[in-house]
Amino acid sequence: MSEKSPLVAAMSEEELDARHAEKMRKKKAARDKILATKTQEKGLVIVHTGKGKGKSTAAFGLVFRALGNGMKVGIVQFVKGKWETGERAALERFPGEVTITAMGDGFTWETQDRQRDIAAARQAWERAKAMISDEEHDMVILDELNIVLRYDYLAVEEVVDFLREHKPEMKHVVITGRNAKEELIDFADLVTEMEMVKHPFRSGIKAQRGIEF
């Protein structure tokens, strides 16, 4: 919280306006200077992790931003049962521009079958590898891949090695899920941690249409 200093509190509106204009001039100059050094374009490896909400939702937002830019997007869901209703219906407005494929049989605590989960993870990863290395997709979303890596259904080294060796220069890959492994964080270009500050589940509110699904 920014407390006003006594000096600022005593200023007239005109003084505040002049002070503001000067501050903003400096801010813009500093910003322009930094931006001038940013000239490189490349496909990014992006990770959304942390215990808070918004990891998959922000990936879903990136999907639509990319689609709006005429880019083609591939999505592999490593946990089935997500992105089912609202997401799929919204994606249907972009026929031929987005490919979505889901792994296996739902959350791992629903199946309770490790061997089936491992087989499903491998199968989804094969689909992911094809999308990462093809020339068709500009962006690939690997939703909840981190959960699969965390359970060691797939080795993080295998994923990082594949990205390093086979991801085309300009392709963006977005990986979501809590507990991202260090090796993946080290390799990624952009990592955001979503932290839970306050969650309505605490107060008895259930998952709702339009918010969670």
Added chain:
Amino acid sequence: MSEKSPLVAAMSEEELDARHAEKMRKKKAARDKILATKTQEKGLVIVHTGKGKGKSTAAFGLVFRALGNGMKVGIVQFVKGKWETGERAALERFPGEVTITAMGDGFTWETQDRQRDIAAARQAWERAKAMISDEEHDMVILDELNIVLRYDYLAVEEVVDFLREHKPEMKHVVITGRNAKEELIDFADLVTEMEMVKHPFRSGIKAQRGIEF
């Protein structure tokens, strides 16, 4: 990083499978028990804050999830110049289902004119109030409202009071921007802080189509 204990490392595949099934059974039971207590539905006040990326992008993801569920969405951008190209093109696939309106003249360090910024903020807030209180929209996004509150162009008390008194019970309101004020965090149902772990700007990579805009 989960290090394997020597005990787990020595287990056979069969033992690992059995151990996994037992753990997952317990996890599912605990989850189901918690979910059973979550019965309430209500419109949420959601805040995305923090210095990391994904605040507006996750709000944008919520827009499409809601649209995919047949809900109507209103968007007020308190900072113009965002959500311009990719976002607008994607939203055009949902004619009549989403209303988008932008305030004023761009980032405050671009205008360098405090009085104009204040007038634009007030005007945008009037649009926001209409969308928050109407019966048409199921979800309202107030993108970068936090920046306006931070500069005190609009009093946080006014915003919180309006939400408390005029937001219909089932309407969702999503507020984005770094430096969310305490009063807003206290009032909100769901608050996520996006933390920057790693950012490609550091290494000379510029803002790119499909990622930043």
